[in-house]
Amino acid sequence: MNTPAIQFDHVDYLWDEEAAAKLGDDQVALFLYRSNILGADLRITNYGGGNTSCKTMEKDPLTNQEVEVMWIKGSGGDIGTLTRAGIAGLYTGRLRDLKKVYRGLDDEDRMVGLFNHAIYDLDSRAPSIDTPLHGLLPFKHIDHLHPDALIAVAAAEDSEAITREIWGDTMGWVPWQRPGFDLGLQLERTLAENPGIRGIVLGSHGLFTWGDTSYECYLNSLEVIEQASAYIERKVKEQGSVFGGEKIAALPSTERRRKAAALMPMLRGLASSENRMVGHFADSDTILEFINSYDLERLAPMGTSCPDHFLRTKIQPLVLDLEPRQDLTDAAAIMDQLRPAFARYREEYQTYYETHKRANSPAMRDPNPVVIIYPGVGMFTFAKNKQTARVASEFYVNAINVMRGAEAISAYTSLPRQEAFDIEYWLLEEAKLQRMPKEKPLSRRVALVTGAGGGIGKAIADKLAAEGAVVVLTDIAEDRLREALATYPADTAAYAVCDVTDPDSIAAAFSEACLAFGGVDIVVHSAGLAISKPLEDTTDADWNLLQNVLVKGQFSLARTAAAIMRQQGLGGDFIPIASKNGLVSGPNNVAYGTAKAAQQHMARLLAAELAGDRIRVNTVNPDGVIIGSKIWEGAWAEGRAKAYGITVEELPAHYAKRNLLNQIIRPEDIADGVFAFTILEKSTGNILNVDGGMANAFVR
Incomplete structure (x- = not known):
């Protein structure tokens, strides 16, 4: 790794000379490498934020003439994970020729469609709105980034003067302008009026920097960000405190997590009034410094400044009026406090929409908050999946850093509400949302599976995840869980x-599920064991173990799951994995068969009791799952083989031959049965046999 020109305290210098040398003179590969290492530092840009490009000379396939081509991150991409498949390649000359047909600010949306006429690479990703900003500048390598420190400068009350104070005449500055062709023209004009500058600060937006090589561009970006960061830290030290100082003391870490886990199902239910959401919790020092401060009340309603921030976080957060040490055990009382707060937020969002909408604005989107702040405890974010919720949290942390820096410099300014609305409800942004792939059947659902360290439980978790759910794996063996x-x-x-025999262990597992994803929608009791013995050989210990794991475990899981599902108010699924043996009498099976029969009838009882809460309870009955099932690794296989007078090796064929379809039953087949119940929203109290067809187990 080569040594940079200066040492960096506020950004990560990640350029590896050896890795870059392997790319040779492939400028596109070097541009991708630069993009990835820039995206690896969240202080530089967040997921999906910013844009990078390079320009190369290529042979025109139609004329055989050398032409300049610009390679740039395509629409909806992320520079941290950018690959060749995620970039667009455009004729630079044709892109610049669009200046001849541009008709002004009202023509911006039409211009985006015209970018396609400049495409060189037929495998291009759709060009992004930032395309002209890069194409109208002459530099070989360009970075457009959203570093916290630069947006703090850009969002400061006197941003242009601060830019001059930090960089003198080496940096340009342009006022806020929505991204598009006109902003590209402004950058071109700024460079023409200030030849020799190293970059341009975009008011309330971000940073443009460049270089003749990928490395020079990378180093230029880091140096500019470092200088802004150092300037802000000096101002913070001069000020002595940030955000007006601490108003509320944070609870200890363990207590914060306990409070968050208890509150999240209630928040999730309220935030899911229109669309089911998945949650994320964060309580970093940066977050706590802001949410516990005197200035929270003033700054939070102002909203974020950078468009990338509020597109992910909504225009402003919801700040809860709950005391940090408030007892959360009375869920009904807490909900009585939360409901009016959510209702006010939705009403204010509707007013924001009605006040600023245009004649052609898309319909109002979900009015629920994305970011929810609990002073003294932490910050919650809710979105369609875990990644989007986590990224929203990261973006709001960026926004906090921007407010911190801008307040230290002078005073923080947010985008005017109309400008913010025009970005949020931009028709091009709506078109991007409409192009998103269709969500999977279990998208937005949280599943908890017991016995998921392997065998049937792992197969079930795999299936639910493949169909879009986020999953919480539970098992008594942590090594298997890690694997x-x-x-x-x-x-x-x-x-x-x-440990499903311990109600406290179950409660802790559900608490982890709530903390990780906001709650739970699907609970599958797959943890189990099997003991096959004649009556005279079956001990009290055998009986108690089977009853505790299979029956008591199911009861404790259902009791805890139902309480959380009721708090969410979203319904749910509770699915025990029982057995054909609960329906069919067989030899040497009194303890196991009785426990399985108890599971089945308990499920019917639960279905009757929980139906009013839209909690469906259905049972899947496997039989003969030998391959891939952990039960069959031990004495159970020997016991069943002995009962049928065959060898252990003959068991798979024996079980396949005895069912009507003559099929071997695998863990994946049981997983399919579970999935079927999760999408049958009007089915409860049922038993699904996944056994290849065993006539003596037919329930009717």
């Missing part, structure tokens, strides 16, 4: 060690 968790993409799964 299982590693098989899921980020923001898809979490785990909690859980």
Whole structure:
């Protein structure tokens, strides 16, 4: 790794000379490399924020002439994860020729469609709105970033003067302008009037920097951000405190997490009044410094400044009027406090929409808050999935850093409400939302699966995740849970060690689920074991173990799950994995069969009791799941083989031959049964046999 020209205290210098050398003179590869390492530092830009580009000379396939082509992050991409497939390639000359047909600010949306006439690479991603900002500048490599420090300068009350104070005449400045062709013309004009500048600050927006090579561009960006960051830190030290100082003391970390877990299902239910949401909780020092301050009341309603921020976080957060040490055990009383706060937020959002909407504005979107602040405890965010909720949290942290910096410099200013509305309800933004892929069947749902460290439980969790749910894996063996968790993409799964025979352990697991995702919608009781013995050999310990794991465990899970689901008010699914043995009498099976029959009847009782809360309770009955099932790894297989007078090795064929379809039953088949119940919203109290067809187990 080469040594930079200066040492950095406020950004991460990640350029690896050896890694870059392997890319040779491939300028597109070097631009992608630069993009990825810039996106790895959230102080520089957040997920999906900013844009990067490079220009190369290519042979025109139609004329064989050398032409300049600009390669730029495509619409909806993320520079931190950008690949060749995520970029657009455009003829720079044709893009600049669009100046001849541009008719002014009212022509912006039409211009975006014209970008397609400048496409060089037929495999291009759709060009983004930032395309002309890069194309009208002459530099080979360009970064458009949203660093916290630069947006703080851009959002300060006297941004232009501060820019001059920090960088003198080496940086340009342009006032706030919605991204588009006109802003590209302003950047071009600013450079023409200030030749030799190293970059441009965009008022209330971000930063443009450039270089002749990818490395020079990278270093220029870091140096500019470092200088702004150092300036802000000097101002903070001079001020002595930020955000007016601490008004409320934060609770200890463990207590904050306990409070958050207790509150999240209630918040989730209220935030899901129009669309079911998944939650995220954060309580970093940066968040606590802001939410516990005297200035929270003044700054939070102002909203964010950078368009990328409020597109993710909504125009402003909801600040809860709850005392940090308030007892949250009386859910009904807490809901009585929360409902009016959410109602006011929705009313204010509707007023914001009605006041600023245009004749062609899209219909009002979900009026519920995305960011919810609980002083003394932390910050909650809710969105359509875990990743979006987490990213919203990260963006609001960026907004906090911007407010902190701008207040230290002079005073924070947010975008005028009309400008903010025009960004939020921009027709091009609406078109981008409409292009999003259709959500999967279980999108927005949270599933908790017991016994998910392997076998049937893991197969169920896999299926639910594949169909769009986020999953909480529970098991008594943490090593198996860690191994299982590693098989899921980020923001898809979490785990909690859980002994289903211990109600406190169950409560702790649900608490982890609430903290990780906001609540729970699907609970699958798959934890189990099997003991096959003749009556005279079955001990009290055998009986008690089966009853505790299968029956008492199911009862405790249902009791805890129902309480959380009722707080959310969103209904839910409770699905025990029982067995054919609960319906069919067989030899050497009194303890196991009785426990499974108890599971089945308890499910019917629960279905009757919980239906009023739209909590559906249905049972899946496997049989003969030998391959991939942990039950069959131990004495159970030997016991069943002995009962049928065959060897253990003959069991799979024996079980397949005895069902009507002559099929081997696998864990994935049981998972399909569980999934079927989760999408049957008007089905409860049912039993689904997944056994290949066992006539003696037919329930009717």
